Amino acid sequence: MSALxxxxxxxSTAHGLNEELLEQHRNRIHRHQEQGVFPGFAExxxxxxxxxxxxLCGFTDKSKKHKMSERTLFRGYSMMKPITATAFMTxxxxxxxxxxxxxxxxxPSFKDxxxxxxxxxxxxxxxxxxxxxxxxxxSGFGYGPGAITPGVPLVARSDQEKLYKDITVKQESGEIDTxxxxxxxxxxxxxxxxxxxxxxxxxxxxxxGHVMELVLGEPLHQIIRSRVLAPVGMRDxxxxxxxxxxxxLAGYFRLMRDEASGERWLERLDGAHGRDSMYVKGSKAxxxxxxxxxxxxxxxxxxxxxxxxLRDVLLFCQMxxxxxxxxxxxxxxxxxTVQSLLTNWLRLKRACKxxxxxxxxxxxxxxxxxxxxxxYGPHAGALYMGGAGLASITPLHPLALCRWxxxxxxxxxxxx
Numbered sequence: 001m002s003a004l005x006x007x008x009x010x011x012s013t014a015h016g017l018n019e020e021l022l023e024q025h026r027n028r029i030h031r032h033q034e035q036g037v038f039p040g041f042a043e044x045x046x047x048x049x050x051x052x053x054x055x056l057c058g059f060t061d062k063s064k065k066h067k068m069s070e071r072t073l074f075r076g077y078s079m080m081k082p083i084t085a086t087a088f089m090t091x092x093x094x095x096x097x098x099x100x101x102x103x104x105x106x107x108p109s110f111k112d113x114x115x116x117x118x119x120x121x122x123x124x125x126x127x128x129x130x131x132x133x134x135x136x137x138x139s140g141f142g143y144g145p146g147a148i149t150p151g152v153p154l155v156a157r158s159d160q161e162k163l164y165k166d167i168t169v170k171q172e173s174g175e176i177d178t179x180x181x182x183x184x185x186x187x188x189x190x191x192x193x194x195x196x197x198x199x200x201x202x203x204x205x206x207x208x209g210h211v212m213e214l215v216l217g218e219p220l221h222q223i224i225r226s227r228v229l230a231p232v233g234m235r236d237x238x239x240x241x242x243x244x245x246x247x248x249l250a251g252y253f254r255l256m257r258d259e260a261s262g263e264r265w266l267e268r269l270d271g272a273h274g275r276d277s278m279y280v281k282g283s284k285a286x287x288x289x290x291x292x293x294x295x296x297x298x299x300x301x302x303x304x305x306x307x308x309x310l311r312d313v314l315l316f317c318q319m320x321x322x323x324x325x326x327x328x329x330x331x332x333x334x335x336x337t338v339q340s341l342l343t344n345w346l347r348l349k350r351a352c353k354x355x356x357x358x359x360x361x362x363x364x365x366x367x368x369x370x371x372x373x374x375x376y377g378p379h380a381g382a383l384y385m386g387g388a389g390l391a392s393i394t395p396l397h398p399l400a401l402c403r404w405x406x407x408x409x410x411x412x413x414x415x416x
Contacts, residue, residue, distance in 0.1 A: 017045065017052055026055050033058040036264055037255060040068035042310045043403035046318055060406070061251035061274065062266060071236055073249045073307040074404040075279070079386035080297030080306050081205050083316070085135060085369035086333065087227040088208055089341065093334050097215060099132040103139075106211045109187035115140065116163070116190040129195040131211065134204040135369040136345050140191030142202035143298070144168030160192055160200070171299055179210035179220060179295065199346060199367065209295025220295055224306075231330040232319050236309035240281040246274040249307070250406035266407065279307060310402055313391045317400035320370070320393060342383060342395050344373045
């Protein structure tokens with residue numbers, strides 16, 4: 001809690017939240033940790049600018065040397081998307097770029113993109129792809145095969161993933177190690193649909209990141225730091241963890257279960273020790289000198305590019321709840337821009353129908369550049385950000401919730 005007080009948060013009681021339910025939830029999380037379901041868990045809720053709930057449970061790995069804290073670093077995954085969107089919207093606020101600028105103004109090779117036909121072959125573009133299409137995931141770019149778990153074999157489960165598999169392989173091998181190279185490869189593939197005609201969750205934000213690099217003449221990691229991380233106060237966030245911060249890195253685990261006995265154990269997936277992780281600067285597995293600057297949060301089959309702490313994400317959420325003003329008082333975005341980002345931008349005739357987290361294929365869920373917007377029901381207006389790296393805010397009740405754990409899935413296996 002001291003790290004949160006230091007940046008202006010004060011602690012309160014449950015502040016209107018149901019204390020009995022919160023205590024039941026806390027006990028359930030701690031019980032799962034003690035049973036070995038995961039090594040550690042961190043979550044917090046802010047209401048009206050105050051910490052209303054903080055639950056730090058367990059340790060960063062199985063050695064139990066370092067307790068979970070608000071400064072523990074977790075893989076951010078698609079939490080990178082709202083960070084990228086925020087950086088991009090600072091350029092819109094300044095008038096440097098326009099939402100309806102054609103993408104080919106910045107990446108000329110995209111002017112001659114083709115569009116995949118349902119029965120084979122391709123069509124020419126009938127609609128110019130714009131920066132708005134990239135923000136809305138309606139550009140026509142998709143993702144290749146992969147998972148959020150390192151080491152999973154690349155199996156293309158759909159025609160879309162087959163189309164993008166070669167790009168994923170090149171990302172994994174390091175042949176594609178910049179956003180510029182990625183855009184060169186994307187320019188050689190057909191789009192999955194005409195821009196603006198459908199929603200496809202994919203590499204649109206990586207293209208958007210490269211547009212920012214071209215406009216500002218800086219690498220993405222510098223743009224993100226100067227326009228979002230520094231003004232918001234997200235001091236822990238990084239693409240690669242320095243050696244001095246290895247103890248703060250949450251190990252990455254998979255929960256294993258013996259198919260006969262039901263016995264469960266945790267298997268580490270990112271090296272035997274923290275120093276071996278692909279997210280540690282200088283380790284043999286480290287991917288690039290600064291980490292791959294994937295603006296969308298995933299690179300290849302399962303690499304998460306930026307790491308965040310609970311403190312970081314709560315500060316980011318509070319900035320949004322403050323209408324674009326950081327806890328420090330620094331204005332990051334115009335208030336009108338934030339209000340726009342907290343509304344549904346997706347106006348398609350049908351809901352998206354693709355493998356996604358619960359709710360994404362429903363007409364109840366819309367999309368803003370920051371994430372998924374609940375459109376109807378008791379939680380209408382709630383924003384869910386980050387995919388595998390979950391954070392959510394409810395602007396109508398100035399409330400934000402962030403939760404992170406270092407274990408992602410259950411795999412059935414035989415115990416040795």
